[in-house]
Amino acid sequence: MSQFHLSRRSPDEEFPDLGRNYTWMGRILTPAMYRRQFHRCTNSGVIFDDVIRPGLEEPGHWSGPVSVGCAAGDAESYILFCDFFDRVIESHHGHKITSRTPESDFNHDNLKGGDDLDRSYAVRCEVSVVRGVEDFCFSTHCSRGERRQLLTLARKALQRLEEEEALPGRLLLLQDLSPEQQRELNLNSPSASQLRIGVARDWPDARAVWASTDGGLVVWINMEDHLRLVSTRDDANITEAFKRLYVNLQKLGGFYRELRHPFTWKQQLGWVSSSPADVGTGLRIRVHLRLQHLPQHNRLQDVLKRLRICMDTTESPALYAVSNAATFGLSEVALTQLVLDGVKLLIAMEMRLEGGGNIEELVPTQK
Numbered sequence: 203m204s205q206f207h208l209s210r211r212s213p214d215e216e217f218p219d220l221g222r223n224y225t226w227m228g229r230i231l232t233p234a235m236y237r238r239q240f241h242r243c244t245n246s247g248v249i250f251d252d253v254i255r256p257g258l259e260e261p262g263h264w265s266g267p268v269s270v271g272c273a274a275g276d277a278e279s280y281i282l283f284c285d286f287f288d289r290v291i292e293s294h295h296g297h298k299i300t301s302r303t304p305e306s307d308f309n310h311d312n313l314k315g316g317d318d319l320d321r322s323y324a325v326r327c328e329v330s331v332v333r334g335v336e337d338f339c340f341s342t343h344c345s346r347g348e349r350r351q352l353l354t355l356a357r358k359a360l361q362r363l364e365e366e367e368a369l370p371g372r373l374l375l376l377q378d379l380s381p382e383q384q385r386e387l388n389l390n391s392p393s394a395s396q397l398r399i400g401v402a403r404d405w406p407d408a409r410a411v412w413a414s415t416d417g418g419l420v421v422w423i424n425m426e427d428h429l430r431l432v433s434t435r436d437d438a439n440i441t442e443a444f445k446r447l448y449v450n451l452q453k454l455g456g457f458y459r460e461l462r463h464p465f466t467w468k469q470q471l472g473w474v475s476s477s478p479a480d481v482g483t484g485l486r487i488r489v490h491l492r493l494q495h496l497p498q499h500n501r502l503q504d505v506l507k508r509l510r511i512c513m514d515t516t517e518s519p520a521l522y523a524v525s526n527a528a529t530f531g532l533s534e535v536a537l538t539q540l541v542l543d544g545v546k547l548l549i550a551m552e553m554r555l556e557g558g559g560n561i562e563e564l565v566p567t568q569k
Contacts, residue, residue, distance in 0.1 A: 213240040218254070224262035225271025226290045227254050235286060242282050246339050248275030253283055256342075259398045267512070270294050270478045273399065275343030277334065277466045280474055280481075291471070291478045296510075297531030304472035304482055307533035308448040316441030316542055323549045324438035325490040325521065329447045329538070332427040332475045332484040334466035335458065340476035341426055342400045349408040349424050356423045359457040360412050367453060370415040376406035387411055387420075401426055401476075419446060421454075427475045429454075438489060444538055472530065482530030487541040489524045490516065495555035496548060497522060501565060505551070508566045509544040524548065 210216055217236050220228040231254065239250035257271025270290055274280055280287050288299050310316075319327075334340060335355065338348050363369055376389070389411070392402030412421040422430040431454075433447035455465050468474050472482040496502060497513075506513055514523045526541050551561045 213237040216240070216251070218258055222261060223257060223271070224264050224266070225257040225260075225269050226293050227257035227271030228261065229268075230286070230289050230293065239283055239286060244276055244278040244282055246276045246278070246343065248279050248282075248339075248343055250283060250286075252343065253279060253286070256395070256399050260395050268294070272478060273342045273476045274340055274474070274478070275476075276339045277336070277468065277474060280468055280471060287478055291481055291530060294479055295482070295528040295530040297528065299470055301470060303469060304530070305533040305536075306472070306483075307535040308452065309535060310441055310445040310448070312535045313441050313444065313538060313542070315546065316444065316538070317439045319438045319440070319489070319542075319545065320549050321438065323492050323552060324545065325492055326434065326436045327438045327440050327443050327490070328432060328434045328486075328488040329440065329443040330430060330432040330486045330488070331447060331451060332480050333429045333431075333451075333455075333473060334475040335428045336464050336466050338428065338463070340428070341424070342476060346404055346407060349404070352424055352428055353408045353410055355458065355461055355463055356410070356412070356421070356429065358461060359454050360421065362457050363450065363453060367450070369419075369450070371412055371419070372415070373410055373412045376409040376411070387413070396426075419450060427477075427480075440487065440489065440538060440542055444487075444534075448534065480529050482528075483532075483534050483537060485526070485529055485534050485537055487526055487538050489541065489545050491522050491524055491545065491548060491552075492520055493522050493548070493552050494520055496552045496561075499551075499555065499561065501561065505548075505565055506544075508568050509540075509547065511541055511544040513548075 213236055214233065217233050220231060243249050252275050253272050256273045260269065262269055262271070272290060292298055335352060338344060338352055357373060360373060364371055392405050396402040408424050410423040412423070418434060420432045431447055431451055433443040435443045458464055466474050473484045474481050475484060510527050512525050512527050516523050524541065524545055526537050529537065532540065547564065547566065551564050554561050554564065
């Protein structure tokens with residue numbers, strides 16, 4: 203069952219056209235590398251063409267951000283195709299893979315200044331993390347049966363979280379939600395790309411969302427990953443959002459271990475899921491900032507690069523989402539502190555520009 207006898211030509215005949223591909227996959231993949239990967243297949247049937255399909259479907263644009271352009275079909279993909287994945291991970295995250303176990307730090311007491319962001323600028327914050335579950339294929343490759351079993355595991359683990367930790371919440375199956383309810387949960391229909399690469403197969407079968415009664419903690423099940431936990435706060439208190447996320451993540455991790463399906467961990471990479479962009483910590487810290495002057499400044503992109511953070515537009519005018527650019531190479535607390543310090547500097551720059559001043563002396567040296 204693991205080996206599929208596809209009708210394919212030679213590696214040289216099958217090599218994709220990467221002439222206008224602006225992903226990391228497109229930059230890194232060579233005919234020689236493709237030949238080395240071509241006949242390999244994981245035990246669950248993932249071949250190398252499955253891995254690079256996302257980048258072929260979405261080749262990117264020369265002026266846009268560089269995406270990884272690939273996805274792991276299962277945890278074994280990171281081992282079997284390591285000479286490819288390691289280069290993508292190092293290029294995307296800007297950090298060398300070594301034999302050392304990635305550093306980990308969930309202690310929110312080590313965060314400095316996460317509860318004092320200027321509310322005139324910081325509107326809200328969101329801290330999220332993705333996790334893969336051991337012994338299951340990832341979203342691009344898993345079967346209907348696997349997806350349904352993952353939902354069953356999540357239901358059991360979340361029920362224990364509710365009962366043992368006194369955390370009331372409700373599990374909602376997507377197939378039971380009306381369009382209005384889906385909009386309230388900020389749930390978008392699958393994109394054409396997600397359908398093409400298999401992430402949204404059989405939608406919305408076995409997809410669900412668990413939401414705490416107060417709405418501050420949400421768990422997405424079988425969306426783009428096995429699990430995605432999201433902690434949000436409207437007071438932009440990143441420390442409290444981080445604390446709530448990781449306290450409950452660690453408890454869920456314990457329940458999954460007791461169910462004999464722990465979260466997926468690789469010695470040199472840390473936590474892994476479908477995308478190489480999320481290896482290491484799987485952590486995303488996002489702060490919504492109200493900015494008027496800084497987004498138009500000609501030094502902004504240079505500042506963001508030096509701070510190792512990203513800034514994207516939102517649906518609201520003059521509201522921008524600032525987040526970490528990488529998830530690998532730093533601990534959870536260090537990544538969160540990186541975003542915190544960056545946000546405070548962006549706010550200081552915005553205040554300087556509001557007063558007609560110059561921000562040159564605030565521009566950080568290259569980190």
